[in-house]
Amino acid sequence: MTLDLLGYKLNKRSFADLAEMLPADVASCLRPLVGNPALSKSNFSNQVEAALGNKLTQQHLTVTLREAKRLQIKRIGRYVESLRTTFFPSTSFTPSLLNYIRLRPLFFSLWFRFRMLRHFGFMVLKKKPLVHKLDRDQKEYITQDVLPYNMSQVAMFLEGHRYRTERIILLLKALCGKHTNTQQVLCVGPRNEAELLLFSLHGFPLKNIVGIDLFSYSPLVHVMDMHDLDFENDTFDIYYSAFTLAYSQDVERASAEAIRVTKDDGLMVITMTVRGVALLTGKPADRAPGARDMLELFAPYVRHVYFQENAEWQQEHMGDDESTCVTAIFSIDKAAGS
């Protein structure tokens, strides 16, 4: 049913909105008419105009109708939002709809590889080297030892490593809760962009993440040595090092740099293979070194250990693929060592 009120065509809904929004005396005249099934289409307008008398002016109606339209749009918006929250609820732990789609393996794989091709293409065009700013000895070590293996692995991340990376990111996300989107993250030795992209898809914004590695094809990853970080003291909330510390030739220096650039009470995430822990700690080979041995590398700065995992536990719970990893997530007490 449409109603012609002072030249405006109104349907039942906008008429009801109008009755809600008009001044009390005008609304009280309209209310008995709203939804009255006894009123026929033909006499409805007359009844309304008669009930209102001259209480409603044209200007008054125009302003109120505009408001009523706005209300209608808001109502549609609320309806769409309620559909979204019903079918795609977003809590601190569920990704947004767009990120949910980007996390699907096929989409992620295409996105990751497309970005890689674009960056490599750009580097070739601009004749930009993969390695720069490092001294000659380092360059030699990187070009002979680091690059050949790592470049063969650059595009391979998704096949084997996504699972182990994402698992740690989700643990971190659980620890950071509602502060996830403000955490400054240093990602040490990501090799490619995948770790950083996964961090961002799980709620750590890309603008808050810095990657460093001995070589880089991406603007997200700076060429830098973990033993000599070019960052101010207390810059990061999270220092994330997955399978990188094991390559240190001076672990004391690398851990001192890690402590220096991380804020007091910030989080350290260190994961490496059992072999890596054995190498760094010099623990006897007759027993598998665990997270406790690894934590000793950061003593006396370890404040609270949120998560520690040994190879045996992984073997039992996760299956063989991940069975050689040792992981610890802990906060640091910077005053403890001074």
Ligand SMILES: C[S@@+](CC[C@H](N)C(=O)[O-])C[C@H]1O[C@@H](n2cnc3c(N)ncnc32)[C@H](O)[C@@H]1O
């Ligand atoms: C085994 S990969 C780890 C890749 C990735 N983090 C992962 O979990 O799959 C080790 C990475 O550490 C980098 N790396 C080795 N020594 C480094 C150093 N001194 N400073 C920074 N990065 C280093 C290597 O270039 C390589 O990309």
